[in-house]
Amino acid sequence: MTKLLKTIVIVDKNEKFHAKASERYLHVHFIYTGHSWEGWVPTEYRRTNLHVDVNNEDELADYLNRIYEQLNPQHYKEWRLAQEEFWRLEKPNASVTKGFFDPLADAQGEWVCARCQLPHNTNPQRRIQDIKDFGYTLATDTNRFCKHCGKKTTHLLLLPIPRADSSGNGYETWTPAMRKRIIRVLGAWDVYEAANSNHCLPDHKFPEIRWDDETKADNPDTMSNKEIASKFQLMTNQRNEQKREVCRNCFQTGKRGTIFGIDFFYAGTADWDTTIPPKGKEAEQGCIGCPWYDIALWRKKLIEKLQEGE
Numbered sequence: 001m002t003k004l005l006k007t008i009v010i011v012d013k014n015e016k017f018h019a020k021a022s023e024r025y026l027h028v029h030f031i032y033t034g035h036s037w038e039g040w041v042p043t044e045y046r047r048t049n050l051h052v053d054v055n056n057e058d059e060l061a062d063y064l065n066r067i068y069e070q071l072n073p074q075h076y077k078e079w080r081l082a083q084e085e086f087w088r089l090e091k092p093n094a095s096v097t098k099g100f101f102d103p104l105a106d107a108q109g110e111w112v113c114a115r116c117q118l119p120h121n122t123n124p125q126r127r128i129q130d131i132k133d134f135g136y137t138l139a140t141d142t143n144r145f146c147k148h149c150g151k152k153t154t155h156l157l158l159l160p161i162p163r164a165d166s167s168g169n170g171y172e173t174w175t176p177a178m179r180k181r182i183i184r185v186l187g188a189w190d191v192y193e194a195a196n197s198n199h200c201l202p203d204h205k206f207p208e209i210r211w212d213d214e215t216k217a218d219n220p221d222t223m224s225n226k227e228i229a230s231k232f233q234l235m236t237n238q239r240n241e242q243k244r245e246v247c248r249n250c251f252q253t254g255k256r257g258t259i260f261g262i263d264f265f266y267a268g269t270a271d272w273d274t275t276i277p278p279k280g281k282e283a284e285q286g287c288i289g290c291p292w293y294d295i296a297l298w299r300k301k302l303i304e305k306l307q308e309g310e
């Protein structure tokens with residue numbers, strides 16, 4: 001049973017609805033040392049596959065405690081830099097949308113007036129949709145007083161939290177229940193450390209950078225244990241970020257990753273097999289043999305190899 005942190009106040013137990021976007025939010029107040037934040041966090045958010053049952057105390061506490069940590073103002077600077085990196089590397093041609101993103105991101109989780117604080121554009125909804133599609137979490141209040149333009153207008157609030165993968169798969173997109181189940185099924189076993197850990201999170205073996213639109217995450221709560229074991233492994237968030245980096249590098253350079261600099265691949269070589277399509281379902285074949293793809297299997301094969309030599 002997860003307990004809601006004492007520094008979290010649920011201002012209004014009733015969810016706010018944004019019917020047009022089928023979104024729901026909860027009005028909360030987060031208290032940090034020397035700082036506090038008040039705003040709406042989503043409880044239903046289709047874009048990142050988020051559905052939180054606010055009547056389930058355990059699930060809600062688990063979710064809000066996590067968002068609370070992600071929103072800790074001490075992470076903001078680092079978060080802002082990571083977003084610049086994302087737009088520069090992955091959305092170099094989206095400068096119009098970036099014009100909308102910047103004021104929202106610079107607001108550090110405060111409401112921004114769509115009428116007077118965002119660029120003038122013939123189709124602003126399109127830009128906001130793009131930002132959501134890129135994995136950002138935004139709350140919308142269609143009727144909020146703006147002290148700058150003196151009118152009741154639509155306001156947007158962008159949460160400065162890790163971007164969910166557009167495939168709806170980043171660890172922040174799990175329902176808390178599903179995340180817990182994956183961890184339980186995999187025995188809380190951190191495959192990198194080869195040890196049990198309370199800090200590990202699900203990692204998709206097949207890296208998201210090689211997914212295409214058809215490889216969408218389809219991870220229903222009904223997924224079988226067998227499916228979970230074949231699709232996921234567990235590692236810390238930090239290790240997961242390292243893996244993302246390795247996989248991005250492989251995608252860009254064709255050089256597969258190593259662990260501890262050990263040049264051992266149980267299938268294939270240090271080079272990505274160029275006869276395999278770089279993206280989409282079939283691309284997964286090219287990941288097999290890379291240590292990062294299935295760390296436990298790689299370790300097993302490596303131990304076998306060492307024993308052969310005895």
Ligand SMILES: [Zn+2]
Pocket residue numbers: 027038039
């Ligand atoms: Zn308020």
Ligand SMILES: [Zn+2]
Pocket residue numbers: 113114115116117146147148149150151153
């Ligand atoms: Zn305004």
